[in-house]
Amino acid sequence: MMKYNQNAPTLSLGYDLDLLERGEKSKIMLNLSRSQNTHLLCIGQSGSGKSYSLISYLSKLSLAEPQGEILFADFKGEFEWLSGCPRYFPYKNAYNAVEIAYNMLSARLSGDDVSENPLTFIFDEYVSAILSQTAEDKKAAALTMSKISEILLMGRACGRASVRFWCFTQRCDSLVFPVGSREQFGGAVIALGMVSKEAKQMMFSDFTEDFKGRILGRGEGRVILNGSTLRHVKIGQINTDKAQALCKAALLKPL
Numbered sequence: 007m008m009k010y011n012q013n014a015p016t017l018s019l020g021y022d023l024d025l026l027e028r029g030e031k032s033k034i035m036l037n038l039s040r041s042q043n044t045h046l047l048c049i050g051q052s053g054s055g056k057s058y059s060l061i062s063y064l065s066k067l068s069l070a071e072p073q074g075e076i077l078f079a080d081f082k083g084e085f086e087w088l089s090g091c092p093r094y095f096p097y098k099n100a101y102n103a104v105e106i107a108y109n110m111l112s113a114r115l116s117g118d119d120v121s122e123n124p125l126t127f128i129f130d131e132y133v134s135a136i137l138s139q140t141a142e143d144k145k146a147a148a149l150t151m152s153k154i155s156e157i158l159l160m161g162r163a164c165g166r167a168s169v170r171f172w173c174f175t176q177r178c179d180s181l182v183f184p185v186g187s188r189e190q191f192g193g194a195v196i197a198l199g200m201v202s203k204e205a206k207q208m209m210f211s212d213f214t215e216d217f218k219g220r221i222l223g224r225g226e227g228r229v230i231l232n233g234s235t236l237r238h239v240k241i242g243q244i245n246t247d248k249a250q251a252l253c254k255a256a257l258l259k260p261l
C-alpha cells in the first residue's frame with residue numbers, strides 16, 4: 007500500500023460549499039505531489055471571479071511550494087501591478103511565456119535541466135489569446151496549442167519536478183478545447199458561476215444533472231478533482247494586499 011505522505015504539498019481550492027451551507031468548514035484540496043496530475047482549468051463568464059481565484063491560488067502556491075517556479079501569462083493585461091516582474095508576461099508577451107515554459111519542459115525531459123523545483127505556468131484568458139493568434143497567424147497559433155498540449159501530456163513525466171499548466175478562461179471554444187480536454191487537465195476542472203452551454207458540453211457532459219436548479223454566483227463554482235465526482239466550491243475571501251505581495255515576490259524571482 008502506498009504510504010500517505012503527510013508532507014505532500016497541497017493547495018486549497020476553496021471551501022466545500024455544500025458543507026459550508028450546513029455550517030461545516032471543510033476545504034477542497036488539490037494535491038500538488040509530483041505523482042499526481044496537478045494541471046488546472048478554471049472557466050467562468052466575465053465577473054465570475056476567475057482573476058480573483060487566480061490571485062488566491064497563485065499566492066497560496068507560493069507558500070505551499072516556496073522553492074517552486076512560476077510563470078504568469080496575462081493576455082488581457084489585467085494585473086498591471088505585476089509590471090516589471092521578469093516572470094510576468096502581459097498582452098502578447100503571453101505567447102513568449104508559452105515558448106519559455108515549453109523550453110523549460112524540453113530541457114527537463116532531455117535531462118539538460120535537473121531542477122527539482124516544480125514549474126507552474128499560469129495563463130489568464132488562454133482561449134482569447136489563442137483565438138486572437140489564430141486570426142493573425144494560424145500556424146503560430148497551432149504551434150502555441152501544440153506546446154500547451156505537450157505540457158499537459160508530458161508535464162508529469164519530466165525529471166524530478168513537474169511542469170503544470172493552470173488555465174483560466176472566459177471563453178470556451180472547441181478549436182482550443184477539443185474532445186478529451188477535460189481528461190488532459192485532469193487535476194482540477196473548475197467552473198465558476200453560471201456555465202455556458204458550450205462549457206457544459208465540453209467539460210461537464212457527465213454532470214448535466216447538477217446544472218438543473220442549482221444556481222451558483224460570483225466566487226462559487228463546480229469542481230471536478232481528478233476526474234471523479236463533482237463538488238461545489240466557495241472561493242474564500244482573500245486579503246488582497248497580502249496576496250498581491252506574495253504573487254509579486256514569486257514573479258520577481260529571476261528567470
Ligand SMILES: Nc1ncnc2c1ncn2[C@@H]1O[C@H](COP(=O)(O)OP(=O)(O)OP(=O)(O)O)[C@@H](O)[C@H]1O
Nearest residue numbers: 051052053054055056057058176224225241242243
Ligand atoms: N471569491 C470572491 N470573493 C469576493 N469577491 C470576489 C470573489 N471573486 C470575485 N470577486 C470580485 O468580483 C469582481 C469580478 O471578479 P474577477 O475580476 O475575478 O472576474 P473575472 O472572472 O476575472 O472577470 P473577467 O472575465 O471580466 O476578467 C472583482 O471585483 C472581484 O474583486
Ligand SMILES: [Mg+2]
Nearest residue numbers: 056057058084
Ligand atoms: Mg479576469
